[in-house]
Amino acid sequence: MTLEIYNVQQKESGDYYCAVKSSSYLIFGNGSTLIVGDSYTTSSWVLLLAPSLPGLISTGMADLACIVHGVSNPVQISWNISGDRQDQALMRSQKAKDGSLMFISHLSIPKDTWTSAKILTCEVKFNSSGNSVKKSARYIERFDNGCFQYAVPLAVGGNLVLLMVSLSLGWICCPSTQGFQARRSAPPTLEEHQDGIVYCQLDFDSRQHGRSMMERPARGKSEKS
Numbered sequence: 001m002t003l004e005i006y007n008v009q010q011k012e013s014g015d016y017y018c019a020v021k022s023s024s025y026l027i028f029g030n031g032s033t034l035i036v037g038d039s040y041t042t043s044s045w046v047l048l049l050a051p052s053l054p055g056l057i058s059t060g061m062a063d064l065a066c067i068v069h070g071v072s073n074p075v076q077i078s079w080n081i082s083g084d085r086q087d088q089a090l091m092r093s094q095k096a097k098d099g100s101l102m103f104i105s106h107l108s109i110p111k112d113t114w115t116s117a118k119i120l121t122c123e124v125k126f127n128s129s130g131n132s133v134k135k136s137a138r139y140i141e142r143f144d145n146g147c148f149q150y151a152v153p154l155a156v157g158g159n160l161v162l163l164m165v166s167l168s169l170g171w172i173c174c175p176s177t178q179g180f181q182a183r184r185s186a187p188p189t190l191e192e193h194q195d196g197i198v199y200c201q202l203d204f205d206s207r208q209h210g211r212s213m214m215e216r217p218a219r220g221k222s223e224k225s
Contacts, residue, residue, distance in 0.1 A: 010037045013036045015033050015074070016034060035073065035076060040126040040127070041072055045068075048137055049066075049067065051114060068105075070096075070100045075124055078123045080121050080123070081109070090106045091103060118138070119138050120137050121135070122136075
């Protein structure tokens with residue numbers, strides 16, 4: 001089948017897919033990308049995100065993302081692993097308030113493919129005639145040390161132990177006296193009246209002191225009897 005578009009406009013840029021009907025469902029091809037004009041702007045940039053080690057350990061898959069930011073129209077994003085084209089990537093797009101577009105191409109591959117020291121390349125074409133932008137990533141073996149997955153928990157545990165030791169030494173050398181001695185309050189002030197509200201200050205220390213002074217003669221009197 002052939003699709004022909006006459007008097008093509010810039011708004012007709014995009015991916016076109018051809019489907020073949022098989023019984024009750026459709027089978028789509030890889031699609032063809034049509035770019036009319038130039039999608040590149042002064043705010044355009046391309047970023048390749050490589051997989052993280054925790055993700056490799058938990059899922060066994062390597063997830064990569066190629067981000068194209070600040071373009072005016074659709075772009076063509078393709079993946080290859082050491083020259084072998086990859087067609088299983090998923091595309092997402094977002095539109096900013098200023099009308100610019102951002103495209104995110106997500107590629108998920110097995111961990112063994114990523115750790116085989118092959119080069120993964122994301123290629124972005126902003127128009128059909130200009131040069132493309134390529135970003136590459138490669139697995140670095142030193143990050144996959146068997147002890148690396150335990151480094152973070154051990155570091156956190158070590159810091160907690162050092163913190164507890166420091167606090168214990170501080171408590172032994174400089175024990176706190178707060179809570180063991182009664183805080184003496186200021187001398188009692190006269191009651192103040194303001195808008196029907198009575199403000200006063202209670203002096204518990206003086207009351208306690210007066211009680212002890214009253215108890216002393218009582219003890220002495222009981223001894224005489």
